[in-house]
Amino acid sequence: MPRWGMVIDLDKCVGCQACSTACKAENNVPYGSPDDQRMRRDIYWNKVIAATSGKYPRVNTELIPMPCMHCDHAPCVTVCPAKATYRREDGIIVQDFRKCIGCKYCIVACPYGARSFNSREQKEEEYHRPDLPPDRNVWGQWAFPTRTHGVVEKCTFCFHRIDQGIKEGKKIGKEVVPACVEDCPAEARKFGDLDDINSEVSRLLSSRGWIRLREELDTKCKVYYLPK
Amino acid sequence: MKKGTEKDIDCLPNYKEPKFLGEKEKYPLILLPYQPLMVLENGSQNYPWAQEIFLPMAGVGWETLVEINSETAKTLKLRDGQLVWVESPFKKVKAKVKFSEGVHPGVVAIPSGQGHYSYGKWQKGIGVNPNEIIGVDYDTISGQAAFFNTRVKVYRA
Amino acid sequence: MGLAYSKIDGKSREFYLLLILFSIFTLVGFICFMVSYISGHHVLGSSSIIPWGMPITITIYLIGLSAGSLILSALTYVFGKEEYRPIARLAVYLAIILIFGAMIGIALDLGRPEKSWRLFMFFVLNNMRSMFALNGILYGGYFLIGVIYLGAIFAEKVKFIKMMGKIAIGWAALVHMGTGAIFGFIATRPIFFSPIKPFEFLSAAMVSGLALLIIAVVATFKFTKRNLNQELIFSLSRLLRILIIVLTVMVLIDKLTHLYSPHRDPTIWLFTGPYSWIFWGLQVGFAYILPMIILFHPQYGKNLKWVMVASFLVVIGIFGERFSLVIPGTAYPMPFYPGKIEGIWGTAGSFPITPVESFMSLGMFTLMGLLFLVGLKNLELLPVDQSGQQTPEPAKT
Numbered sequence: 001m002p003r004w005g006m007v008i009d010l011d012k013c014v015g016c017q018a019c020s021t022a023c024k025a026e027n028n029v030p031y032g033s034p035d036d037q038r039m040r041r042d043i044y045w046n047k048v049i050a051a052t053s054g055k056y057p058r059v060n061t062e063l064i065p066m067p068c069m070h071c072d073h074a075p076c077v078t079v080c081p082a083k084a085t086y087r088r089e090d091g092i093i094v095q096d097f098r099k100c101i102g103c104k105y106c107i108v109a110c111p112y113g114a115r116s117f118n119s120r121e122q123k124e125e126e127y128h129r130p131d132l133p134p135d136r137n138v139w140g141q142w143a144f145p146t147r148t149h150g151v152v153e154k155c156t157f158c159f160h161r162i163d164q165g166i167k168e169g170k171k172i173g174k175e176v177v178p179a180c181v182e183d184c185p186a187e188a189r190k191f192g193d194l195d196d197i198n199s200e201v202s203r204l205l206s207s208r209g210w211i212r213l214r215e216e217l218d219t220k221c222k223v224y225y226l227p228k
Numbered sequence: 229m230k231k232g233t234e235k236d237i238d239c240l241p242n243y244k245e246p247k248f249l250g251e252k253e254k255y256p257l258i259l260l261p262y263q264p265l266m267v268l269e270n271g272s273q274n275y276p277w278a279q280e281i282f283l284p285m286a287g288v289g290w291e292t293l294v295e296i297n298s299e300t301a302k303t304l305k306l307r308d309g310q311l312v313w314v315e316s317p318f319k320k321v322k323a324k325v326k327f328s329e330g331v332h333p334g335v336v337a338i339p340s341g342q343g344h345y346s347y348g349k350w351q352k353g354i355g356v357n358p359n360e361i362i363g364v365d366y367d368t369i370s371g372q373a374a375f376f377n378t379r380v381k382v383y384r385a
Numbered sequence: 386m387g388l389a390y391s392k393i394d395g396k397s398r399e400f401y402l403l404l405i406l407f408s409i410f411t412l413v414g415f416i417c418f419m420v421s422y423i424s425g426h427h428v429l430g431s432s433s434i435i436p437w438g439m440p441i442t443i444t445i446y447l448i449g450l451s452a453g454s455l456i457l458s459a460l461t462y463v464f465g466k467e468e469y470r471p472i473a474r475l476a477v478y479l480a481i482i483l484i485f486g487a488m489i490g491i492a493l494d495l496g497r498p499e500k501s502w503r504l505f506m507f508f509v510l511n512n513m514r515s516m517f518a519l520n521g522i523l524y525g526g527y528f529l530i531g532v533i534y535l536g537a538i539f540a541e542k543v544k545f546i547k548m549m550g551k552i553a554i555g556w557a558a559l560v561h562m563g564t565g566a567i568f569g570f571i572a573t574r575p576i577f578f579s580p581i582k583p584f585e586f587l588s589a590a591m592v593s594g595l596a597l598l599i600i601a602v603v604a605t606f607k608f609t610k611r612n613l614n615q616e617l618i619f620s621l622s623r624l625l626r627i628l629i630i631v632l633t634v635m636v637l638i639d640k641l642t643h644l645y646s647p648h649r650d651p652t653i654w655l656f657t658g659p660y661s662w663i664f665w666g667l668q669v670g671f672a673y674i675l676p677m678i679i680l681f682h683p684q685y686g687k688n689l690k691w692v693m694v695a696s697f698l699v700v701i702g703i704f705g706e707r708f709s710l711v712i713p714g715t716a717y718p719m720p721f722y723p724g725k726i727e728g729i730w731g732t733a734g735s736f737p738i739t740p741v742e743s744f745m746s747l748g749m750f751t752l753m754g755l756l757f758l759v760g761l762k763n764l765e766l767l768p769v770d771q772s773g774q775q776t777p778e779p780a781k782t
Contacts, residue, residue, distance in 0.1 A: 016265060017281040024277055031276035034290035034354065039737065040432035040729060042280065049731075050285050051724035052329060056297055059329040061285055064722050075573060081517035082503045083510060099510075101503055102426075102496015104436035105517050111573040113719055113730070116433045117496065119426040149425035150496030213721055217572060287728015 002172070002193035003091040004157055005222035006181070007201045007210070008065055012188035015063030020046045022183035023067075026158060030118070043116040045155040046180055065189070066213070067180065068093065068114040068155035069221030076106035076115065085152075091194075091222060092157050100151040107152060111214050112221075115154045118147055157191075173199050194222060249363040250317045250379030257300070259316065259380045260337040261358035267341035274348030283339060286326055292355035295337040296382065298327040304382055311385040314338065316361040316378050322385050323356045336380055390474060390765040393609050404758055407751040414748010417741045418493055426496060429742040434734035435715050437494070439746050444490035445564050446593070446707045447753075448524070449586065451483035452561040453594015455531065456554050462538070463550040468617055471768040472602045474538055478760050479601060480557075480594075481531040486753040488524055493745060516567045523560045530556055539765070561590040568710065575648035576655060576714035581639045588632040592672070593703035595625050596696040601757075603693060609767060615689055622692045626680040629699070633673045636706075651717040658733070660713040667705020671698045712736050 023029065023046045032042030046067045054060055070093045076085050077093060084099035085106055107115045147153060158178035165176030173192030181189045192199035201224075210224040248258065266273065266282055273279055282289040294314055296306070306312060312325045314336060323338065331337050342355025362378040393400075421428050431438055458476035461469045492501045503510060504521040511518040534549045562583035568574075569582025579585075599621055606613040643652040655664055676695040685691040716734035718726065725731060760766065 015284050017284055020281060021277050032280060033276075034279075036427075037280065037288070037290055037729060039427075039430070040434045040734060041427055043433075047730065048281070048284055049721055050287050050727040051722040052727055053724035054329060056299070056329050056331070056333065060724075061330065061727075062722060062724065063284065066721065075571070078512075079515045079517065079571070080512055081515045081521065082500070083512045086512075099500075099503070100497070101500040103494070103517060104431075104496070105515070105567075107433060107436040108715060109571050109573055111719065112721060113433075117426070117431065117436060119431055119496075121423075121425045148497070152496070283728070285727065287726070287730055 001089050001091075003195045003222070004070070004162070004172075004191065005091070005194040005201055005224065006067065006157070006178075007190045007192075007204045007224045007226060009188045009190075009204070009226045010062065010064065011226065011228045012186040013063060013065060013184075014186055014188075015048055015050070016185065017048050017065075018183050018185055019065055019067075019180035019189065020044065020048060022179045023155065026179035027156070029153075030120075036120075041117075041119050043118060043153065045114075045116070045153070047113075064213075064225070065180075066112060066114065067223060068157075069112050069213070069219065069223045070157060071219035071221040073218065073220045075109040075111060075217075075219060079105045079109045081105065088159075092159050092162075093154075094159070095152065095154055095156065097147050097151045097153070102150040102152065104152065111217050111219060115152050117152050118149050121149045173201070244369065246377060247365075247368055248377045248379050249365055252379065255315075255317065255379035255381045256334075257296075257336045257380055257382060258334055258376070259314070259358060259362060259378045260331075260335050260376055261340045261362060262337055264339045264341065267339070272347075273341055273344070273351040273354075276350050279350055279354070282341070285330075286328070290354055292323045292339060292342045292358075293326040294323045294382065295326050295328040295331050297331045297333045297335075298329060300333045301325065301327050306382070306384065312382050313385050314358075314361065314380050314382050316363065316380045318363055318378075319361040321356040321358065321361055325382070336382060389769045391767060391769045392763060392765050393761050393767060399608070400758065400762075404755070407755040407758065410744075410751040411748050411755055414745050414751065417745040417748065420741055421745070422498065428739060429745075430737035430739040432734060434718075435712060435736055437711050437715060438736065439742050440490050440494035440749075442704075442707050442711050443746055443749060444487045444494065445586075445711075446704050447483050447487040447490060447749075448564050449561055449590035449703070449707070450594050450597050451480045451487060451527075451590075452557040452587070453590040453592070454483065454598055455480035455534075455557040455594075456591060457595055457598060459550045459554045462546050463554060468614075468620065471614070471617065472598065474535075474766045475602060475605065476598055477531065477535050477538060478764065478766055479598065479757070481528065481535060482753050482756045482760065484524060484528050484531065484560075485756070486749055488528070489752070490749055491524075493749070516563065516570055520560075520563045520567060523556070523563045527556055527560045558587060561587050568714070573719070574714050574717070575643065575646075575651045576710065576717065579639050579642060581635060581642075585632070585635045585639055588628065588635050589703050589706060592625065592628045592632050593700060595621060595628060596699035596703075599625070599696045600693065600700065603689070605761070605767065609761075611767060611769075618689060618692060619687065622680055622686065622695070625696070625699070626677060626686075629673060629677055629680075633677075636668075636673075651713075654717055654733070655709065655713045658713070659735075660709060660716070663705050663709040664713075667702050668709050670702070672702025672706055676702075 027045060029043055029045055036042040046065060048063055048065045050061050050063055052061045070091060074087060074093050077087055081103060082099050082101050084096045086094055088094050104117055107117060161176055161178060162172055165172050170176045177191045181191045190200045190204060192201040194201055196202060205224055208226050210226055212221050212224055264283055266278055280289040283293060286293055294312055306325055308327045310325050311322055313320050313322050338358035340358055343357030344351045346352055362375055365374045365377060367374045429438060454476050458473045460466045461473040492498045495501055505525060507522050513519060530553050534553050537546045537549050565583035565586030568577040569579050571577045599618060640652060643649060676699050679691050679695040680686045718731050718733055
């Protein structure tokens with residue numbers, strides 16, 4: 001079974017946040033309002049944080065895009081009481097909206113802040129995207145193009161694209177990639193099978209030193225960063 | 229020579245003191261109305277997705293921040309996140325202050341791109357426009373419009 | 386023995402006034418719940434940084450009160466201390482309605498309450514490695530055990546009562562240690578993460594349960610014009626001060642461990658940050674220091690009014706302890722990357738107080754008050770003293 005992972009090259013990332021916006025467009029994530037952002041209610045599946053260190057004039061700001069890390073030892077999978085979030089065989093941590101009871105235990109447990117709680121009923125015309133291809137509206141473990149309020153949502157590595165790509169026999173990592181990887185203008189994000197020695201991600205991980213975030217918690221996450 | 233430019237052009241690199249609008253004693257800081265990434269191409273902010281990520285280096289959206297060096301802000305007795313007036317010899321605007329290490333101690337940096345009077349429901353009435361308070365002047369050497377030579381003072385609102 | 390129990394008449398004007406007041410606030414709370422159910426949790430002020438707000442805080446507080454109350458009723462039925470017999474039935478009933486209120490509280494805080502039946506699908510649909518799911522077994526079983534225990538007490542089968550009492554103590558201890566484990570096993574939040582959390586929660590439960598019992602007993606006996614043996618309350622207060630000492634030691638060890646470990650910044654933020662007034666004021670001041678001063682004082686410790694004051698302080702202070710665990714624990718911004726994280730991802734969360742949430746919380750408390758009053762009227766919970774000189778008069782009509 002493949003083990004899907006992502007490599008983000010911080011040398012190339014410029015902090016433009018096209019990945020955040022592409023993810024919102026692809027997955028029908030609701031936008032917020034000024035109040036929502038101030039109250040930290042807005043929903044981000046992929047966020048870009050800015051970490052500053054130093055004092056003038058020796059200052060450095062790092063811009064780090066953070067999707068869901070899809071950890072191999074995921075704290076969120078351990079604590080979900082309704083088995084609404086679980087690890088698929090190919091390593092993707094799935095969030096099943098129809099089983100989620102909204103207890104928010106996973107938000108407390110996630111070390112990367114990757115999960116958001118959908119706290120507001122969105123207006124139908126602002127949320128439902130009839131322009132999306134019709135096969136989005138199938139019932140299944142993900143495809144709820146509109147999510148009800150009261151459930152937790154997070155990045156899914158666009159597994160609808162991956163599953164469709166495997167069915168059509170395309171190469172994942174080259175022809176079929178998640179939306180954030182596809183839309184990065186600097187080609188800083190790469191997706192692929194971590195267990196395959198010929199994939200792009202394996203090649204990148206062996207070319208330079210890599211780091212993972214919050215290594216001290218030992219979540220064995222599958223999003224690697226190549227520092228500058 | 230065109231009227232208003234320098235009479236003697238020195239063709240070797242040299243330094244000429246810039247001319248600022250406003251006296252140094254009364255308006256100690258220099259205003260820098262910069263353009264963040266979202267404004268560079270077409271500058272339209274009438275999209276909620278664009279407004280949410282307006283200032284990635286500051287990690288906020290939907291508003292305008294007055295960025296001051298933290299040492300300068302401490303001498304002005306400001307607290308991070310406070311509302312301040314930025315006043316120039318011509319006008320004044322009010323916005324939230326942010327302590328930023330990446331700004332020169334003598335400079336106040338305000339992003340432009342907000343402060344629209346209309347232009348759509350997602351940006352109407354949000355933020356302030358620093359270009360409202362800069363003076364109308366031209367560069368004494370080249371004759372082009374000068375945007376960055378207004379002096380301001382910052383105080384609590 | 387020599388104790389008979391009776392229902393209260395429940396016909397006085399004050400009784401009906403209290404009944405109507407509690408009913409109104411419960412209805413308001415229910416309407417607020419419907420508002421939050423239809424419109425979403427944004428009216429409660431919840432956010433992605435502080436996911437657990439007032440309803441969960443009140444729920445764990447109520448579970449503590451319930452477990453404490455039940456363990457103390459076992460003093461009579463298991464350990465055979467006869468002097469506490471007049472209040473033992475009341476304690477068991479209080480424990481039952483408190484856990485009922487707590488289970489309703491959990492259902493209110495869920496994002497999708499109509500799926501709360503999923504919490505009871507043990508081993509079938511649930512992930513039993515999650516402490517939330519294990520607690521589902523514990524709370525459900527606890528409610529059943531409490532009801533059977535009360536039934537056994539009414540039926541007065543002594544051997545069965547003793548056996549149920551032993552099971553009830555063990556199960557109640559497990560219940561609140563399980564609640565502590567929900568918090569203590571999360572490594573992401575340094576303020577939560579500690580193996581002593583189950584024991585800290587158990588001590589807090591006994592302290593708050595005992596204090597609430599003292600208040601409930603004195604208040605109920607006064608309102609129904611029954612005479613109370615004050616020595617009973619004073620011996621309970623002596624037990625209370627020892628339990629407070631145990632709790633203080635547990636919390637001290639927990640916070641000291643956090644101050645020594647590498648993740649000491651969140652604990653220092655708890656001590657000096659925007660929520661420090663809840664920690665120092667409510668938790669340390671109201672729950673530990675002031676009651677200990679009152680109860681150990683040679684003069685005040687023997688005065689019933691001061692003992693009541695101390696119990697009130699404890700009840701409010703232990704609520705502050707739950708609050709100062711849940712809210713600052715989740716509000717501290719997580720260090721994703723070394724350096725100062727700018728903007729919304731790096732600022733500590735704030736807890737807004739919204740009217741919908743406040744009225745819903747008030748509704749939870751008044752619902753339990755309502756059940757308490759109804760139980761007093763319909764179940765034989767309060768003692769009637771057989772000796773002639775202390776005949777209680779029924780409440781005046």
